[in-house]
Structure formats: C-alpha cells, structure tokens
Amino acid sequence: MLLQMIYDGNIHPDEWLRQFNTYCFLKKITEDNVKLAKMMIDSTIHVPKDVTSLTELVSALKAEFIETFRKLCRDAEIDDLREQKEYFVETLPYVLKKKFLDKIDDIKSLSDIFLRFNNLLIEPTSNFFIKNGSIVAIRHVATGKYLSTIENLRYETGSESQMVFLGDTEPHHTSLWKIKFDKDYATIDTFVTLQQRFDKFLGIRYDYNNYYNSRGDYYKSPSQNTEVSCNVIKENDNDNKWRFDTNDLNYQGLFKNTSKRKLQVLKYKSENIGGDTSKFIETFRKLCRDAEIDDLKEQKEYFVETLTYALRKKFLDIIDDIESLSDLILRFNKLLIGPTLSTNIKNGSVVALKHVSTGKYLSTIENLRYKTGSGSQMVYLGVSELDRSSLWIIKFD
DSSP: OGGGGOBOSSSOHHHHHHHHHHHHHHTTOOSOHHHHHHHTBOTTSOOOTTOOSHHHHHHHHHHHHHHHHHHHHHHTTOOOHHHHHHHHHHTSOHHHHHHHHTTOTTOOSHHHHHHHHHHHHHOTTSSOOOBTTOEEOOBOTTTOOBEEEEEEEEOSSTTOOEEEEEOOSSOOGGGOEEEEOSSSBOOTTOEEEEEETTTEEEEOOEEEETTTTEEEEEOBOTTSSBOOEEEOOOTTOGGGOEEOOOTTOOHHHHHHHHHHHHHHHOOOOOGGGTOOHHHHHHHHHHHHHHTTOOOHHHHHHHHHHTSOHHHHHHHHTTOTTOOSHHHHHHHHHHHHHGGGGSSSOOTTOEEOOBOTTTOOBEEEEEEEEOSSTTOOEEEEEOOSSOOGGGOEEOOOO
16 A cells, blocks of 8 residues: 555545555654655655645646646647546546546636545535545644544543544544445445544533433533533434435635635745745735636735735836736745846846746755765756746855
8 A cells, every 4th residue: 555655646646645644544644744745755855854744745746747748738838628637537536536527527728627536525415435444634724724633632521522622724643433334335324433543532511410310411512602622422322313404504605704704814924934935925826816806906905915015016116917817926036036036137136047948946945955876955947937946146256
C-alpha cells in the first residue's frame, strides 16, 4: 500500500490526502504526519519548506496540480475545451470520473472545469460510496473543524464520560471513526454507529435511578444542551445510532454564505508586521472559489476591502484595466514592491527573475540546501506567481 501513496501529480491532491489519512489510521501513525507526507511526494514536485500542516501541504499541491495541468495544455497547444475536459477527466480516480462527467456539459472555460471539480468535492452526496466498516472523518461545515475525541479526556459535569469536541481543521487520529451499519452501502435514512478506535461509540447517555430502577433524563453538556459523549455501549443501543439527513439542507448555500462572511472579515497584513502575503492570496482565492464569486467586479470589491486605507487608495488607481483575478493579484504584488518594478532598474532595486519558457520565477528559501556539491543554499524555479522567495536585490556599480 505504501507504493500507492507516492504523490506524483497524476491524481487530485484531495484524493491523495484521503488515501494518506486512511493509510496513517490503518498503520496507527499519529506523529510526524506532515513530515511523512512530504517524504511521499515525488522529488520533481516543489513543496515550500515553510509548510507545517497537511492543509497547507494540500493547498500547495493543488496550486501545483492546476498550474501543471494548465501549462501542459498550453505547451501542447490544446485550446479546445472538449479536449481539455477529456484530459482532465483522465486524471481522476474511477469513483470520481463518472460523477464529474455528469456535471461538465455546460462549462465554458478551463477555469470552469477547476471550479466545477472543487464544487464536486464538497458536495455531501458526491463522493465515494461509504461501505460498512469504512474509516470516515466528519467535518463541521461552518467552522471546517472535525468531530474529535481523545481517550480518557472526560467531561467534568454530566455523565463524566469521554468528551466529544470540535478538533482541528485537518483530520488526524483523534477525528477518525469507523462507521457501521447493517447493509453494504450507506444511503439517506441509513441508521449508523460511529466507533472511535478504542471501541467506544458516539452517543448520548441518560441518568439512571437505581433506587427506583428507572431511567431519568439525558445528561446535559456544559452548554446545557444534551451531552454527546463516547462510551463503551452495545452497538444495537438506540442511544448511539445516527442517521444521514440531507433532504432539507441547503448545503451549498450555507457553504457559500460562510465563505462570503469569511471574505468580509479577511484583512491583509503586511510582511513587515508578521503577515504572509502568499498565504493571504491563497486564502482569498479559495474563499472566492468556495463562495462561487466569479464576477471580476465583485472580486475587486472584496479584495479592496481587505486592504488598509493607505494601500486601498493606491490600489484602486491601478486596477481599472485588469481582466482576471490573476491580473488583480499580480497588480497587487507589483504595488507591494512599488517603484522597484519600474522600467528603469536602479542599483539596489528589488526584482523578480522570470524564466521565459516556463513562466516561473527564480527562487530560494533560507536553509534549503543542496545535499551534494557545495552544500550551499538551493536555487530553483518556483511558482508562476510572485512571492517573497522569488524577490532579489540587484546591485551594480
């Protein structure tokens, strides 16, 4: 199974992450997951050194995956949308391929292909069929955090049972559950149990009065709602049975609205006070995609609202003629490094060196060194968008 876990760019990063998390669960790997994941990425694929979580890693791989697919289409001079569709579909695993083909009849551009695919991945009914005994993670829509539990971490009130809580924004061993039911595949209205890896089940408990030999009310959580906990109880106990219910949920609408609210409060923080421009841009792109904001005018408005007053006025003066979100971001990067990207290069100017054939920038990262030769700090072709690793000070006499 380990050989199948190598990421070589030929499948979508989300599918690879799902396989990787399942592998870690089955092998009971609970530490250094990010380090292990990086080791499983083909050496020809650039991974930023400052990646510290699986979420950041997959975001970097997604950008590389999409950029690679675009570049290969461009280099092969494949401009026909129908042909682009066919090649993209062939990158997908079998379980996604048929589902995706049903959703792309009306797309009008390559960008629409990527957007439609991301929408497919977050649909609650799209996905992989859930089999009895599957290992699953359950993510809260509004917060993006996973349902989690830790052995022997208990409530101090109520039943004092093992606590259930919202954990991190990426799944790991505390947020993986074995799902069980009495047929081959789960559907709407299937009654299921969720078993944590220490043979405890997700459920609710009631107070039992031994004197009267009678059942009391369900225990209350610290919020005074019904407590949910993890306990060693029988699988056929109705108090730990759950059912999928999506009939009345406007999932996409909720997801879009949540992403729009996040856009409204997103603020740019300059790097000289601890901000990260590349991460800010990646977050902005993702929120626009999740909120399905495709209109350039609306994207401009949201982007401008993220800026400080001093930057906002300067930025508004230079974005009248842009034609895409990528142009918007490129213009913003040029604004940040200001006059140093003017026509006349001066001694001490900050510049970026773009490789003509590939469109990628000459880059380097502190302490990333060659393992052979001089052992000096490595220089490589980075991504096709400016970031701090691709800026250089040019000096001459």
